[in-house]
Amino acid sequence: MKNISVLASGNGTNLQAILDAIESGRIRGARLVLVISDNKEAFALERAKKHGIPAIHIDPKNYASREDFDREAVARLREAGTDLVVLAGFMRVVTPYFVRSFPRRIMNIHPALLPCFPGAHAVEDALEYGVKVAGCTVHFVDEGVDTGPIILQEALPVREDDTPETLRERIHVLEHRLYPRAISLWLQNKITILGRRCLIDE
Ligand code: GAR
Numbered sequence: 001m002k003n004i005s006v007l008a009s010g011n012g013t014n015l016q017a018i019l020d021a022i023e024s025g026r027i028r029g030a031r032l033v034l035v036i037s038d039n040k041e042a043f044a045l046e047r048a049k050k051h052g053i054p055a056i057h058i059d060p061k062n063y064a065s066r067e068d069f070d071r072e073a074v075a076r077l078r079e080a081g082t083d084l085v086v087l088a089g090f091m092r093v094v095t096p097y098f099v100r101s102f103p104r105r106i107m108n109i110h111p112a113l114l115p116c117f118p119g120a121h122a123v124e125d126a127l128e129y130g131v132k133v134a135g136c137t138v139h140f141v142d143e144g145v146d147t148g149p150i151i152l153q154e155a156l157p158v159r160e161d162d163t164p165e166t167l168r169e170r171i172h173v174l175e176h177r178l179y180p181r182a183i184s185l186w187l188q189n190k191i192t193i194l195g196r197r198c199l200i201d202e
Helices: 013-024 043-050 066-079 096-101 122-129 164-187
Strands: 002-007 030-037 055-057 084-087 106-110 133-140 150-157 191-194 197-200
Touching (some): 002 013, 013 030, 013 164, 030 066, 043 055, 122 164
Parallel strands (some): 030 055
Antiparallel strands (some): 133 150
């Protein structure tokens, strides 16, 4: 049994999708042991508590630097016996200290087809650029921003009348399928990292 911890800053619909996948058996061999948020108001914390999962707020204001914040987060993740760290709408860039603490054991989901549109405003940036195809990416986290090896991606067409809200909503539907699938592949040891490529043994 592997221990998964989730870091989230907001609504936590991806966290919910992971919780549901564990409870329905679509993710097997893992349990959620901890949810951390940098935002006290994050609904993700409520979602965790409803499922009886320890959920904590770490307040960035109490730490002098991003690395100090990450040191606290890593200590809590270790205490919980975390095997896999899942970033699900966690809107802070993690430091090299954090990445090195869980080598190749941190995943992130991003609402764009990386390497296009990294960063915090991916959906707006993609629409503004005028792309005809959008989507989402699950990747391992490395020391760059949204640059780690890609595990899974899924695309969807952009509609003429899309706004950031409508496009984000359709991307969310894809994300809720994709993230549990990527986690499940990891749990089954079906991901081999070869340089920048993740080979998937399905
Ligand atoms: C998701 O769409 C995720 O891809 C995005 O935040 C949203 C969180 O939604 N992440 C980023 O933009 C990271 N740069 P949720 O809180 O409902 O899971």
